[in-house]
Amino acid sequence: MIWLPISLSQMNIEQVIIKNLRKLPLEKQQEVLSFTESLIPKTSLPLPDPTLAPEQRAAKWMSWVQSHSSNNPPLPDEALHRDTMYED
Numbered sequence: 538m539i540w541l542p543i544s545l546s547q548m549n550i551e552q553v554i555i556k557n558l559r560k561l562p563l564e565k566q567q568e569v570l571s572f573t574e575s576l577i578p579k580t581s582l583p584l585p586d587p588t589l590a591p592e593q594r595a596a597k598w599m600s601w602v603q604s605h606s607s608n609n610p611p612l613p614d615e616a617l618h619r620d621t622m623y624e625d
Contacts, residue, residue, distance in 0.1 A: 578604060 558566055578601075589597065615621060 558569055561569065585594065586597070
């Protein structure tokens, strides 16, 4: 659950964003647009296409996976152990 200040809980987030966006100069609005457009491919999974062959679906999936940054450090081995994931 996302905590929102009281002023945001009375309006939906979209309305607040639009309200704030209208206060910005055009060049800042363009920055906001670029930023939001950059978020879309990173947050949405590609939709399955039933007309594609399995090899084509796999290639499309790999293309999506490779479109993400690989600059993140790998998880340490202990992070992958069962006892760190589940409470017994």
